Every structure is written in structure tokens, then in C-alpha cells.
Amino acid sequence: MSDPKTANLKYTFPKSERLHSKKLIQELFDKGSSFYLYPFKVIFLTQADHEQNEVLISVSKRKFKNAVTRNLLKRKVKEAYRLNKNLLTTESQTFPKALIGYIYTGNDILPYQTIEAKLKKSLLRLKKELTELSNKDQS
């Protein structure tokens, strides 16, 4: 991790980038702000003292009763995030890191290509929101 730029360029998604602490999840849902972009609901909360973004991906049991389809969707979203997270990390080193929650709210099992396209869109939107937030803090 001596060179953060090359490290961030890697298309990896290790455990440290996944949100797994119960306490932080609770905080995210209580205080975080959110927007909808079909098929996702995106929740985010800035964390100044964090080294990297932490991401949570969730699929509702109410909408998808089958554990297999839930797993499938989670994997597809995970994969899409892994390949496109550089949209967030590379250029924008200035604003603070955040907790991000992706809730899959769609009713259908979408193919990977559309999921990826939508996720790219949502990342760009998220980037915009975060920069606005950091600008507000500075001013």
C-alpha cells in the first residue's frame, strides 16, 4: 500500500472494503442520506476517519424468497462494483470516505449488463453528491 494510486486501480474487493460491523450498519441506516436509482436504493454516510470506502450490498428477502436468486443478485452487484469502483476512488482523493449501502429494490432478476450500466450511473451520482457535501463543509 505504498502507492495508493496503483493499489486503488486494482479490481479487487477484499473484506476490508465490505461493511460488516453491526454498529456501523445501524449508524448508516439511522443517519445516512439516500437516493433511488432503479433498481437500487443507495444509502451513504461520510466517515472522515476511514481509510477506504465500505460497501454493503443487500437484497430483500421479501422480494426474492429464494436464497439462490438473492445470492445471484448480490454477486452480480458485487462484481459490477468491483469493476467500476475506480470511478469513485481514483480521481477524487479530496473528499472524505463513506459508508455505502446498496439495496436492490427491483422486482425482476436483471441481466448483468444492465446492472452494471445502472451501477455506473449510480456511482457518478454518488460522486456528485459527495463532492457537494464536501464543498458545503469547506464553505
Place this chain on the structure above:
RNA sequence: GGGGCAAGCCAUCUUAUCGCCCCGACUUGUCGGGGAGGAAAGUCCGGGCACCAUAGGGAAGCAUAGCGGCUAACGGCCGUCUUUCAGUUUCGAUUGAAAAGGACAAGUGCAACAGAAAGAAUGUACAGGUUAAGCUGUAGUGAAACCAGGUAAACUCUAUGCGGUGAAAUGCCAUGUAAGCCUACGCUUGAGGGUUCCCGUCCGAUGUAGGUGGGUGGGCAGAUUGAUUGCGGUAGCAAUGCCGUGACUAGAUAAAUGAUAAGAACGCUCCAACUUGUUGGGGUAUGACAGAACCCGGCUUAUCGGCUUGCUUUUUUA
């Protein structure tokens, strides 16, 4: 060759790039190895294991129910008897399927409608019979009136089994509900504490309850080699046991197996050719049910398709 039924087995494969979880090695970020199911599901039964101060007796409760066997155990499995249903029949039987299949000759309850009568009831008609008489038979109603009546997936009785709670159990480390103060009760002649209830047993006062004050929600063990399983032999009708010899086959914890691309094979579907069920080409696209959560043995339910064996039926040929 086609169809049907039953039993058993399998549950697409290969390569490349990027990535996830665990283990090992060292040069500490690289390499090597491993990585979901037959039901992992439902949680319907039975265990292992752990804790509950002790885990004994009785009552209550729950479960099982021909007989015998297997098993760690079972409500499971195997064998067998009986009953019922279906097929065949040379009327002797035989084949297959199903069955919560103890007791109403202990007691209590229940039985709509119909019927004279549904439980100390005996009517009517006809026939028989008698000194006389529901004394005998038949008819009619009904699920039951065959009289020691029917009904126990009605209470109940009999026999057998079960103490309770479940890995959110439990132990250790870290953290520290601490310490202190106030109030009430109690003092070895036994308070309080188990539990569905009672008795017995057991523990034995720095105790119990409330208030004030003040947090964590992490890690390790439990936890993956076991009533495990392949093959061979052996005992047994079988379930299954025993012996020998191999194999190691996930250990995650907001929860790991994926994505993309190419090919093979199996499907599905369209077109063409004729030899009429094959060949060639195109399209679709990995197909069903479905994701381990302490671990096993069963049961039940879901399931695209393929293979093997046996039985049966039909067609063709002789």
C-alpha cells in the same frame, strides 16, 4: 425398436482473463493446495455434544401400538401374520399394492335424519310355534338393530419410552455491569434459589430484592476424521453387523464458489435433403428443484434431463 411401471445411480464438462473464502510455505506479496446439495429445504422425528446445585419417586403431560428383528436411537428400515383392494386362475391358490393393525368382556360419553326402538328398547305385518308369552324366522329404517351391539385420529384403560433447555448451549481472553452508598427482608431451629405440580434429596448466609452509578455487542475454542465412505471377504431371507484394505471430501460469520469470452456434449426449436428417421445447416442457451451455518441417522416435500437393471405391453420379422 416404441410405450408404461418399479428400484438404484448421476446432477454438464474444458480452457483463458479478472475476482472471493480457508489452509500451507517463505523472500510479506507472491506461489501452491482446497472450496455447496441430493435434497444443503421443511424443521416432522431420533441421537451425539454442552449446561442446568441433585436428576430419585409419584401425579400430570407427550409419544408409540399385530408379531419378530436391525440400530447409538427412532414415529425409521427389514422380514412376517392378518385384513382390505386390484389382477391372474387349472378354484387348490398365486402376484402386486395399501393399512395409527392393543382394549368398547372396566367405567363415562356420543350417534343428526330416518326408524316402533340407537341402549335394560322388543312395536307392526306375515309365517311358524305355544296353555300363554318377543318364543323363533323374515320384511322395512339406518353407517350400525348379527347382542357380551357400534364408536378409542371420543374421554379413558393397558403396555413401553421420555428430567429440562438448545450452539443465541457452554468455556477462555479482552472489555468491566465494578467498588462505594441508600432502603427492605433474612440469620444455621434453614431464608431464598430448580420446576408444570408435590414429596424426597442436595446447597448453606460477604445472602436476596430494589434504587443510585456505569458498558460491551469483539476474538479464540466449541467447529469439522465421522454411529463417514469406496472396494473385497464373511454371517444373515433381508434391514444390518463383523473383518481386511484404501480415501479425506467447505468451514464462512451482514455470511465465501462469481463475472466475462470461446469451445465440446446434451436438450429445445426452425429450415433443407432424401434412405422416413437419419444427415447437414441456422437459432436459442447451460437450462429442473435449489445455497452449508455445531454434527450425524431417518422422514416429508420440490425436481429439467440422462444412464443401468428388472417386470410388463405393443409393433416388426421368423
Place this chain on the structure above:
RNA sequence: GCACCCGUAGCUCAACUGGAUAGAGUACCAGAUUUCGGCUCUGGGGGUUGAGGGUUCGACUCCUUCCGGGUGCG
């Protein structure tokens, strides 16, 4: 992961310890009343009692296997 409860007309509830056509209110439809509408009155339709199997002469009720919905446990 474990333990437990509930499913009856579109909705809210009844139906005794098995006994027959499963009954109310509301909503819906039609008629009466009104110039029209509402209110009111009368009548009507609507149920495989969550699904399948079993016990029984007979099942909403008893037993069993699924399906759906909900609750509790750190």
C-alpha cells in the same frame, strides 16, 4: 439457528365437546321511494372453509403432510 401462533364471502368477524343449506355486518348489483342523487326499505349474487391425503355413516371442527402470513428468543 431455535421455539411458537394464525388462515372462513372483496373486508371485519360467527358457527357449541363432529350432525348437514356455513351465518351476520359492511361493500357490490337490482327494485321501491325521489325531479335527480343520498338516507331508508325490500330482494339477490358472491365460499372447493389456505391446499392435498386420512379417520368417520358424516369433517370448518379430529389426525397428518405441504403452502401462505405473523410473533418471540442475544
